Amino acid sequence: MRGYIWRRTLFAVVTVFLALTLNFVLFRVLPGDAATRLSRVPNASPEMVQALERQFGLDLPLWEQYVRYLQQLAHGNMGISFANRQPVVDNLLEAFGNTIPMVTTGVLMSIVLGTLIGVFSAVRRGTVGDHILTNTSVVFYAFSTQFLGIVLLILFAGILPSAGMSDPFAAILSPWEQFLDVARHMILPVVTLTLTLTAETVLIVRSAMLETLGEDYIFTARAKGLRRGRIIRSHAFRNASLPTVTQIALSLGSIVSGSILVEVIFSWPGVGRALYDAVLQRDFPMLQGGFLVITITVVLVNYIADLLYFRLDPRVSR
Amino acid sequence: MARALRSVPAILGCVTVAIFMLLAVCADVLSPYSTNEPSCGVYAPPSPQHPLGCDDGGIDVLSLVLIGGRISMIAGFSAAAIAVAVGTLVGIVAGYAGGWVDTFLMRITDYFIVIPQIVLMIVIAAVWGSSLVHVILVIGLLMWTSAARIVRAQVAALRQRAYVRRAEATGANAGHVVLHHVLPQLGPLLVATSVIAITVAIFNETALAFLGLSDPTAITWGTIMQHAFQRNAISTGAWWAIVPAGVAVAVLITGCYLMGNALEDALNPRLRSSHLALRSWRFRAPGPQSEQAAMSPREGTQS
Numbered sequence: 053m054r055g056y057i058w059r060r061t062l063f064a065v066v067t068v069f070l071a072l073t074l075n076f077v078l079f080r081v082l083p084g085d086a087a088t089r090l091s092r093v094p095n096a097s098p099e100m101v102q103a104l105e106r107q108f109g110l111d112l113p114l115w116e117q118y119v120r121y122l123q124q125l126a127h128g129n130m131g132i133s134f135a136n137r138q139p140v141v142d143n144l145l146e147a148f149g150n151t152i153p154m155v156t157t158g159v160l161m162s163i164v165l166g167t168l169i170g171v172f173s174a175v176r177r178g179t180v181g182d183h184i185l186t187n188t189s190v191v192f193y194a195f196s197t198q199f200l201g202i203v204l205l206i207l208f209a210g211i212l213p214s215a216g217m218s219d220p221f222a223a224i225l226s227p228w229e230q231f232l233d234v235a236r237h238m239i240l241p242v243v244t245l246t247l248t249l250t251a252e253t254v255l256i257v258r259s260a261m262l263e264t265l266g267e268d269y270i271f272t273a274r275a276k277g278l279r280r281g282r283i284i285r286s287h288a289f290r291n292a293s294l295p296t297v298t299q300i301a302l303s304l305g306s307i308v309s310g311s312i313l314v315e316v317i318f319s320w321p322g323v324g325r326a327l328y329d330a331v332l333q334r335d336f337p338m339l340q341g342g343f344l345v346i347t348i349t350v351v352l353v354n355y356i357a358d359l360l361y362f363r364l365d366p367r368v369s370r
Numbered sequence: 371m372a373r374a375l376r377s378v379p380a381i382l383g384c385v386t387v388a389i390f391m392l393l394a395v396c397a398d399v400l401s402p403y404s405t406n407e408p409s410c411g412v413y414a415p416p417s418p419q420h421p422l423g424c425d426d427g428g429i430d431v432l433s434l435v436l437i438g439g440r441i442s443m444i445a446g447f448s449a450a451a452i453a454v455a456v457g458t459l460v461g462i463v464a465g466y467a468g469g470w471v472d473t474f475l476m477r478i479t480d481y482f483i484v485i486p487q488i489v490l491m492i493v494i495a496a497v498w499g500s501s502l503v504h505v506i507l508v509i510g511l512l513m514w515t516s517a518a519r520i521v522r523a524q525v526a527a528l529r530q531r532a533y534v535r536r537a538e539a540t541g542a543n544a545g546h547v548v549l550h551h552v553l554p555q556l557g558p559l560l561v562a563t564s565v566i567a568i569t570v571a572i573f574n575e576t577a578l579a580f581l582g583l584s585d586p587t588a589i590t591w592g593t594i595m596q597h598a599f600q601r602n603a604i605s606t607g608a609w610w611a612i613v614p615a616g617v618a619v620a621v622l623i624t625g626c627y628l629m630g631n632a633l634e635d636a637l638n639p640r641l642r643s644s645h646l647a648l649r650s651w652r653f654r655a656p657g658p659q660s661e662q663a664a665m666s667p668r669e670g671t672q673s
Binding site for chain 2: 063066067070071074078079190191193194195196197198199202203205206209308309312313316317327328330331332334336339340342343346347350351354
């Protein structure tokens with residue numbers, strides 16, 4: 053058991069380290085040299101390039117640059133954004149604060165809804181209800197996130213707020229009214245995210261459930277005359293939840309991509325939107341920081357899922 | 371296997387994909403107007419002459435979607451081909467060699483699975499420069515992980531089979547065994563994996579294009595949507611500039627999904643039996659149905 057947890061911890065740490073290195077390498081290996089990018093002048097004079105290189109330590113050997121980069125990160129320094137001249141860390145912290153409530157709501161709703169629908173259609177496999185639910189899920193699964201968001205935008209523009217996180221023209225509000233305002237702005241992005249993620253979860257849960265329902269111990273449980281609800285809950289679902297947890301953890305990458313597109317469409321001032329703006333403005337320090345923070349978050353959540361998996365099924369430690 | 375492929379969803383999926391491929395091949399002939407010159411008013415609504423209306427440059431949307439579909443599909447198919455090729459190579463080497471080679475390659479695969487690929491794709495595409503070829507390469511080279519895992523599992527299992535062992539015992543070298551005994555067995559599995567890979571690749575292409583990371587001059591479903599979204603098609607009420615491209619993606623993905631699913635069902639017969647199937651629940655007392663249920667798992671376990 054100890055061994056398993058240690059292995060997962062080691063894996064998480066190494067992954068974070070790999071991401072740090074990848075982040076360093078990417079912005080140095082790919083075409084265009086760093087100095088011209090820093091100055092953002094394609095035809096900078098040689099003196100200017102040299103001065104910049106010295107200023108940012110780009111004239112040092114690569115390994116020394118790497119050590120410096122790690123030292124800077126350890127001090128929480130990710131550089132200054134080209135776009136707004138603020139420290140990247142501050143930009144990212146603010147963006148994260150806006151992303152977390154939106155994405156968490158969407159993810160939780162999709163897990164609850166997806167599990168309920170998935171179990172229901174697996175148990176009633178082959179019925180009209182199952183067909184309707186599964187086919188609806190396939191259709192939503194096939195909608196690209198940006199398209200689903202745009203459709204909702206077209207349908208609900210004017211009825212629900214469609215951009216931003218709060219109403220910029222509202223008079224100073226009480227905290228409760230402020231909360232309601234943000235909640236209203238959150239509806240469309242959260243619904244978009246929930247619909248795309250739910251569809252995926254339904255399909256995962258349904259096939260995991262179908263697989264366990266085919267196992268012999270379900271047959272044994274039935275033969276013992278256990279109640280149906282009991283079999284579904286404590287025999288089938290408990291076992292089906294294992295692949296589900298891993299699958300959901302693995303689909304975190306798609307949650308990230310989904311939230312980037314959602315944030316772009318609904319102008320939600322979160323990490324995804326920040327990343328998008330950084331791409332448009334070729335704001336490399338911001339891009340670098342965004343990649344790092346998102347990667348570390350995903351690795352951490354995966355790590356937590358691994359530990360959860362262990363709680364659900366201690367056999368994995370072997 | 372044949373039975374699963376003859377089901378209604380499977381046929382529906384195959385027909386959809388076939389129609390899309392046909393449309394892509396004949397796009398030049400079918401598209402009513404040029405995609406380079408304006409042929410109607412700015413954001414002109416759908417009309418008999420322009421069944422899907424026009425975009426902000428006065429270009430016929432139907433022609434755009436037809437031509438764009440070709441490039442989107444070429445991009446999706448080539449990215450998927452790269453991904454499956456790399457994944458198969460990694461999977462075969464890991465599964466066949468075993469030992470530390472296997473461990474090493476699978477650790478690398480694990481890293482790529484955990485790191486959020488779309489963000490990595492965005493970063494690489496942004497640093498590398500916007501071009502369709504870059505987008506295809508970035509998607510293809512980051513998406514190989516699931517193929518690698520699936521192939522590895524299969525190869526590791528195949529290696530234990532008697533005929534592979536026999537071939538090894540007669541002194542055949544690894545290359546020969548892989549080419550003549552392992553690879554042919556992977557065929558159906560690779561087809562299923564490729565179909566799924568195509569859906570993911572097309573998804574990623576539209577996402578990257580939508581974020582402005584593809585070649586702005588190339589017409590793909592992703593760039594059509596991005597273009598219209600950027601030029602305020604929504605606030606002008608010109609839904610026809612965005613919706614057709616989105617619907618095209620959705621229909622093609624549904625087709626691929628149904629096809630891939632049918633293939634997976636055919637490869638994984640376990641799913642065919644359920645001891646909780648509603649029919650057997652309705653008759654609590656043991657009857658012919660539950661006997662059937664008791665019979666069915668046996669046909670599935672031989673996989």
